[in-house]
């Protein structure tokens with residue numbers, strides 16, 4: 346059974362409301378540090394209550410601006426809000442410029458708003474489990490809801506979307522008629538679709554187009570995807586978005602879908618951790634064993650070993666050879 | 669990753685780049701942010717018109733290793749003490765603070781005395797700044 350003990354130190358401090366401890370714990374989780382993992386273990390028994398809302402959509406759609414407006418509305422409703430803002434890492438340098446926070450400067454004096462930027466760091470499975478770890482920390486520290494921003498592309502981000510109970514998908518006029526969204530399959534991940542930049546021409550038409558498209562979607566019974574219109578800059582339409590997020594939460598609480606969502610979130614997290622653990626245990630992870638890794642890959646290229654034999658080697662189950 | 673070959677760190681250095689004060693030019697700050705990204709750092713960029721409280725809140729929540737302040741307005745002698753106080757008030761006391769922009773030579777020593785570790789003037793190359801940050805960013809082995 347799960348231990349309800351709280352790791353002394355960092356975990357206890359974050360539970361007591363120490364925001365510096367929360368921030369440091371987040372860093373340790375992000376870095377895959379064993380201390381971070383221990384903190385999550387310590388607090389895990391106190392989590393699961395917070396609502397997790399994913400916000401996704403194409404670059405520049407207004408996700409960060411809308412999250413800022415959502416925070417404003419949620420604060421007026423007395424909620425403590427955390428946001429995790431994920432941006433891609435450069436595949437070349439491994440670095441990143443995390444710029445989402447620019448839209449959310451105004452919460453500097455509000456202890457009930459906590460904003461954290463995170464680089465994707467190029468590990469799809471790792472991203473989901475790391476994000477899940479941060480969600481647990483914020484949950485334990487009393488933030489609810491926890492909003493997660495991702496650009497809606499890439500496998501890692503789809504896995505991150507699985508962590509959210511409710512996913513809000515942003516679309517904007519001017520990027521096409523919505524067919525791109527269908528082709529990319531991202532329309533299906535939205536429980537709620539917001540057509541943002543309502544002030545731009547074509548917004549209302551896009552609402553009409555998307556409404557037609559989602560009616561054909563196979564959604565679980567009891568919920569049909571609402572298409573809302575927002576202006577994130579002025580806040581127009583934002584209260585309705587929060588109402589709809591809350592309605593979706595109530596729907597999840599009373600339907601089988603809610604249970605399935607929680608299972609899929611747990612699966613994403615466990616698989617992500619498993620993958621991290623495999624990488625840690627394998628020569629892949631160790632810089633100083635990079636030559637072994639190269640050797641194994643060379644062998645695969647030269648048909649001296651099969652790809653699955655290399656996996657067996659990485660898992661320490663040697664014995665398989667090239668037939 | 670480029671970073672881990674020359675350095676025992678296992679994760680990227682996190683840097684906050686902020687523009688305190690009222691000047692509306694952030695090209696220099698953006699160039700610096702990109703240079704740091706290209707050196708393998710993770711840069712939280714908070715944009716223009718940051719108050720000391722905004723900078724301190726971001727540094728705390730983002731748990732950055734380094735705070736980089738870019739200032740062109742000439743108000744550094746008024747703003748920097750307030751920023752450093754705001755950081756301390758929030759318990760952010762283990763970050764490396766560096767500054768860049770148009771800071772006259774005469775003001776460098778007073779800023780260093782305040783706790784700024786380096787002042788990168790207009791003559792400083794990007795690679796010098798990157799090297800300084802890489803060498804001096806605190807390495808945190810464990811919890812505070």
Ligand SMILES: Nc1nc2c(ncn2[C@@H]2O[C@H](COP(=O)(O)OP(=O)(O)OP(=O)(O)O)[C@@H](O)[C@H]2O)c(=O)[nH]1
Pocket residue numbers: 402403404405406407408409410411445448496541542543544545575576577578579
């Ligand atoms: N006209 C108009 N502009 C908006 C609206 N919402 C956001 N914007 C602008 O759109 C631009 C991008 O906004 P962000 O909030 O940064 O968009 P994002 O989706 O978070 O962008 P990335 O994180 O870079 O993908 C900014 O210039 C915003 O001011 C809106 O409702 N109407």
Ligand SMILES: [Mg+2]
Pocket residue numbers: 408409410444445494
């Ligand atoms: Mg954004």
